[in-house]
Amino acid sequence: MIALGQFLEVLIGGLMSGVLYSLVALGFVLIFKASGVFNFAQGAMVLLAGLALVRSLDLLVAWGFPVWAAIILGIGFAAVIMAITAWLIERFVIGPLVNQDALTLFMSTIGVTFILEGAAQMIFGSDAYPLRLFPTDAWFLFENLFPGGILVNKLDVWGGFIAGILVAGLAIFFERTKTGRALRAVADDHLAAQSVGIPISWIWFVVWLAAGLVALVAATVWGTKLGVQFSITFLALKALPVLIIGGLTSIPGAIVGGLIVGAGEKIAEVFLGSHIGGGIEYWFAYVLALAVLLVRPQGLFGERIIERI
Amino acid sequence: MRMPDTSETLLQVEGVSLAFGGVKALRDVSFDIRKGEIRAIIGPNGAGKTSMLNVINGFYHPNHGAITFKGRTRAEMQPFEASRGGIARTFQNVALFKGMSALDNIMAGRTLKMRRGLLWQMLRYGPALAEEIEHRHRVEEIIDFLEIEAIRKVPVARLPYGLQKRVELGRALAMEPDLLLLDEPMAGMNLEEKEDMSRFIIDVNNHYGTTIALIEHDMAVVMDLSHRVAVLDHGVKIADGTPNEVKKNQGVIDAYLGIAH
Amino acid sequence: MLYREAGQFKTTYAEDMAIFPIRQDRIALGILLGIAFIGVPLLADFDIWPFGSDYLLRAILLPFLILALAAIGVNILVGYCGQISLGSGAFMAIGAYSAYKLGTGVHIPLTWLDFAISIPPLPVLLAILLGGLTAAVVGILFGIPSLRIKGLYLAVATLAAQFFFDWVFLRVSWFTNYAPSGSVNAPTLDFFGLNVGTPIERYMLCLIFVTAFAVLVKNLVRGNLGRQWMAIRDMDIAAELIGIRPLYAKLTAFAVSSFIIGVAGALWAFVYLGSWEPLAFSIDRSLQLLFMVIIGGLGSIMGSFVGAAFILILPILLNLIPTQLGVPLSTETITHLEFIIFGSLICFLLIKEPHGFARLISIGKEKLRLWPFPY
Numbered sequence: 001m002i003a004l005g006q007f008l009e010v011l012i013g014g015l016m017s018g019v020l021y022s023l024v025a026l027g028f029v030l031i032f033k034a035s036g037v038f039n040f041a042q043g044a045m046v047l048l049a050g051l052a053l054v055r056s057l058d059l060l061v062a063w064g065f066p067v068w069a070a071i072i073l074g075i076g077f078a079a080v081i082m083a084i085t086a087w088l089i090e091r092f093v094i095g096p097l098v099n100q101d102a103l104t105l106f107m108s109t110i111g112v113t114f115i116l117e118g119a120a121q122m123i124f125g126s127d128a129y130p131l132r133l134f135p136t137d138a139w140f141l142f143e144n145l146f147p148g149g150i151l152v153n154k155l156d157v158w159g160g161f162i163a164g165i166l167v168a169g170l171a172i173f174f175e176r177t178k179t180g181r182a183l184r185a186v187a188d189d190h191l192a193a194q195s196v197g198i199p200i201s202w203i204w205f206v207v208w209l210a211a212g213l214v215a216l217v218a219a220t221v222w223g224t225k226l227g228v229q230f231s232i233t234f235l236a237l238k239a240l241p242v243l244i245i246g247g248l249t250s251i252p253g254a255i256v257g258g259l260i261v262g263a264g265e266k267i268a269e270v271f272l273g274s275h276i277g278g279g280i281e282y283w284f285a286y287v288l289a290l291a292v293l294l295v296r297p298q299g300l301f302g303e304r305i306i307e308r309i
Numbered sequence: 310m311r312m313p314d315t316s317e318t319l320l321q322v323e324g325v326s327l328a329f330g331g332v333k334a335l336r337d338v339s340f341d342i343r344k345g346e347i348r349a350i351i352g353p354n355g356a357g358k359t360s361m362l363n364v365i366n367g368f369y370h371p372n373h374g375a376i377t378f379k380g381r382t383r384a385e386m387q388p389f390e391a392s393r394g395g396i397a398r399t400f401q402n403v404a405l406f407k408g409m410s411a412l413d414n415i416m417a418g419r420t421l422k423m424r425r426g427l428l429w430q431m432l433r434y435g436p437a438l439a440e441e442i443e444h445r446h447r448v449e450e451i452i453d454f455l456e457i458e459a460i461r462k463v464p465v466a467r468l469p470y471g472l473q474k475r476v477e478l479g480r481a482l483a484m485e486p487d488l489l490l491l492d493e494p495m496a497g498m499n500l501e502e503k504e505d506m507s508r509f510i511i512d513v514n515n516h517y518g519t520t521i522a523l524i525e526h527d528m529a530v531v532m533d534l535s536h537r538v539a540v541l542d543h544g545v546k547i548a549d550g551t552p553n554e555v556k557k558n559q560g561v562i563d564a565y566l567g568i569a570h
Numbered sequence: 571m572l573y574r575e576a577g578q579f580k581t582t583y584a585e586d587m588a589i590f591p592i593r594q595d596r597i598a599l600g601i602l603l604g605i606a607f608i609g610v611p612l613l614a615d616f617d618i619w620p621f622g623s624d625y626l627l628r629a630i631l632l633p634f635l636i637l638a639l640a641a642i643g644v645n646i647l648v649g650y651c652g653q654i655s656l657g658s659g660a661f662m663a664i665g666a667y668s669a670y671k672l673g674t675g676v677h678i679p680l681t682w683l684d685f686a687i688s689i690p691p692l693p694v695l696l697a698i699l700l701g702g703l704t705a706a707v708v709g710i711l712f713g714i715p716s717l718r719i720k721g722l723y724l725a726v727a728t729l730a731a732q733f734f735f736d737w738v739f740l741r742v743s744w745f746t747n748y749a750p751s752g753s754v755n756a757p758t759l760d761f762f763g764l765n766v767g768t769p770i771e772r773y774m775l776c777l778i779f780v781t782a783f784a785v786l787v788k789n790l791v792r793g794n795l796g797r798q799w800m801a802i803r804d805m806d807i808a809a810e811l812i813g814i815r816p817l818y819a820k821l822t823a824f825a826v827s828s829f830i831i832g833v834a835g836a837l838w839a840f841v842y843l844g845s846w847e848p849l850a851f852s853i854d855r856s857l858q859l860l861f862m863v864i865i866g867g868l869g870s871i872m873g874s875f876v877g878a879a880f881i882l883i884l885p886i887l888l889n890l891i892p893t894q895l896g897v898p899l900s901t902e903t904i905t906h907l908e909f910i911i912f913g914s915l916i917c918f919l920l921i922k923e924p925h926g927f928a929r930l931i932s933i934g935k936e937k938l939r940l941w942p943f944p945y
Binding site for chain 3: 038092093096097100102103104106107108110111112113114115116117118119121122126237240241243244248276278279280282283286287289290293294297
């Protein structure tokens, strides 16, 4: 019999790490909604943003800046890097590939992944760099209900909080701003959008920039948790199954999908992994996504597409 | 013009309705196609003509109604069943295999007739090679017929639109169909190309005895080519008969002139 | 000798359907095969540079042949049938580990039945081919989702295969015969009593495999099945309406592709590596194979060879040229530079020439045919 307290602890831990997946998945959804591009490079963008942030922070602190100023400048620097990246990608890869089929675009983002990974590590270094932006100690809740209480990481709570703000911000951006509306128009039919005067390359730049900034936010949380290092890209890859589960075009889907994957893989690891050798976390998300694909290909929140000929 | 030799019904559509969400594409449409005839389906844009063809070859499944093809009645067709039963099709926006040559596109139309399995094809020797060559002969006949010898090895993406339409017709003919569905075979063509295409359609009907159902906007072409015409408007069949009968029908005139009803 | 086809008339369809209808191409291919089958072994035998140290054989030609074979497999699925795969590495692993199990003897105890399934160690050749067959069966299983889902979704399904099998071969010690380190050794390469041990013998073995498969696959892709694959790739709906069954076309593509990738995996493990760990078949391998196919040319058998050659040679050049110039780069920089060059090349080719180097070569030949006139 598994103690309820232990189960809750695992569940909460899982949900919280799921929030991190959601953060990366959000970046994917943004780009997919606006340009139909399935962006394999989102993980590499997290790495790039993280490296730019942590390396500039280290440098600024070494130069004698106060920590608060270093953080602001560092985040600003990383944001500028992401803006340049977004511009370069739009200008040299996605822009010229307009009207190509989805598969070609996808493969081009694999190319972008390699460029970003190579360039990021070449410029900023390829070690693991610790990042301390958020508290990493833990709270113990409900100590009167369960022996030892339920352990909750403060960092996870921060992550959840930030994800919430981000989602609210994106929702407002999509629904209320002119750029947001233009963006949804481009997503539906970019030729039609172009013909009514929406500057499509500007829109795509904005989208990639937004995805880059989302990656930066994800990098601050993940970097604090695991240190900024190359393996972050593999964790970010898990946003792909998250998307499949949630539905490719849905922002709430990205959040719910992230939570399902996060909680599911932790619970599976703790309660199932011990029986079959452990390390289930490595593939659980993908196999779950495969199962979802077979039952409901459009995902939990995705729209069904009627094919025409 | 040659009249069809029989009045035997090849395909009968009865009470077919089709809706996408709230949009009703077809409402209780019935009509038949007789063996050996050229049957036209006309109507203003959005009348449901292409949807009708899609129902016939199983790409759309109707919400109500029945389809009788070669004496078998079913609620809906399946694409594979339709193609195996001898229904071939060309598309409004050319649906060729862009990465393949004209020859390969037409050869692909022979798929159902080719029997040799994977291992034989891998060896490409003896019976497999003989089969390939035999079908190449048949395809070359079609290429001759459509007068596209010069472009047989050109990737179709590089061909002008008129020729693409011709290759697409060739691919459909390669299936040796009993019923050929042509979705706007002359859309976007100039006069000369239209005349060529009309000639091909009549020849196919005459020489091979293939039954043809076609959607076309050019009224002159429709009136000249077809034996019988069905008129759709807003998903409803408003007239059916010989070209002359249809021409005089008040409902058809209204639909085309846009009189409110 | 000029590259002209004037005066070469084809009088039968069989001649017109030949792989190389132009005589000069046939001669070029003959020379190439002559070098590969006779020239290289002779040079190796006489110990003439650069074959003296076996470096070229062991470090370049051997991996080139095996990876080219794997790339042919990937090309069938991605280039010809248009089904993206990010799990090729896993299928190499399946080929390698099944061949390993079959080559060292399979023992499955069914304790509750008081019975055990035992297969004695099979001859290496059989083990390798059966390894490919196992990969084909698993490939079909993972291809089934492709009937409902397309493109990007399939990418995730194949990623599932990649990560799942990574884990299986790492954690399920039955596959590694309970080797404590997780690393396993290939059985002795005994082919019909012939022991394949020296680099040149290994090279010849792989060359035979690759040549045979390249011919067989070339036959497939220019036959009816190949047309079905390409039809599915170019426009699946139209393909279905002319009587191509997506089920059959896609699953045969998955099966043939996985079979070849599986055989390549077994060769990679047995002949090239000798002893290996699951890491040899990680997602990096999958992406590397995908790159070979994109760079070499989607939908081209020759492209698979070109792509494999390029991807293997670039890092060597990156190592060699700066050293010669007196500015040696660190291994790390070389790796990163490789990433950047591969990535940029992928993007460049997808934009400018989606059919890769193979297409560039055929454009070159076209130009040469008309030379010295521009058209």
